[in-house]
Amino acid sequence: MFYCQYWQKMFVILGLVILTLLPCIRMEQVSDTIDLKQMYAEMTQLTERVNELEMKNDILVKKNEELKARIEVLDATTHYQQRKLDNFKEGIQRKMLVGNEMTVAFFSKLANHIKNPGAHQQIVFEQVVTNVGNGYNNFSGDFRAPVRGVYVFSTTIMADTRAYTYHFQYMLNGSAISNIYIDNGGTASQEVVLDLQQGDTVAIHSLDPGHAIYGHGYSSFSGFLLQQIYETTAVDCK
Structure with a gap:
């Protein structure tokens, strides 16, 4: 309860x-x-x-x-x-x-015979026909490049037919770069292409002594500037 x-x-x-x-x-x-x-x-x-x-x-x-x-x-x-x-x-x-671009071209020929050249004698092509740019010296017989560029040179030489062999050379700054050979007299030609610095010289030398070289225009030396080469192409076009 x-x-x-x-x-x-x-x-x-x-x-x-x-x-x-x-x-x-x-x-x-x-x-x-x-x-x-x-x-x-x-x-x-x-x-x-x-x-x-x-x-x-x-x-x-x-x-x-x-x-x-x-x-x-x-x-x-x-x-x-x-x-x-x-x-x-x-x-x-x-x-x-x-x-x-400068225009350079020359053509000179041998006016008189060289009757008795010496060994390693530089041939003087004294009769100047063309000398644009005044690169060729008809007193020394060499070409001096007025500007740097690619040049083309050509020479034709007629030697005494009484000579059995006759040798000539292209000379660059006094060093031989090409040979020309005439067998039993006659005529020989050669063309060269050179990359020249300004002031480089090119000439033709006779190697063998005592063999006559014909003048009266039968022997000649010529060349021209193919393309001028510029050290710099800094042309301001602004």
């Missing part, structure tokens, strides 16, 4: 406690519900913002691709224009160089 009354009192007290705490529990549930709604609203706004930024990023990516394509076109155009400009400058340089 006593125990029954005790448990009844305990249930009553527990009920009162539950009734007292129930409003608080309901308030916490309401507060949790409000917080969830706010979080959902904020997430919705963030999602919309992210979508907006993604759309803007897509637009920027497309614009960036368009700009890259335009830059590539501009680079190609610039490269093409630069090549045209370089070709134009090169053409101007060539015209200026050709316009300033």
Whole structure:
């Protein structure tokens, strides 16, 4: 009997406690519900913002691709224009160089016979017909290059027919560079092409002594500047 009354009192007290705490529990549930709604609203706004930024990023990516394509076109155009400009400058340089290029040409012949030439004697073709640029010296018989360049030389020599063999040489700065051979007299010719520095000398030497060389225009020495070579091509075209 006593125990029954005790448990009844305990249930009553527990009920009162539950009734007292129930409003608080309901308030916490309401507060949790409000917080969830706010979080959902904020997430919705963030999602919309992210979508907006993604759309803007897509637009920027497309614009960036368009700009890259335009830059590539501009680079190609610039490269093409630069090549045209370089070709134009090169053409101007060539015209200026050709316009300033020196003309060099000579032709001289042996007027009189050389009856008794010595060994290693330099032949003087004394009768000058052409000497543009004054490179040939009809007193010494050698040609001195007035400018650096590629030169072409030619000589024709008629020797005494009584000579069994006769040898001549092209000489560059005193050194032999080419041989000419006449067998049993007659005429021999030879042409050489030389890259000369300014001041280099070219001449014809007789190697064998005592054999006459015919003059009266039968023996001659000639040459001309084929192409002038410039040390630098620094022509200012600005």
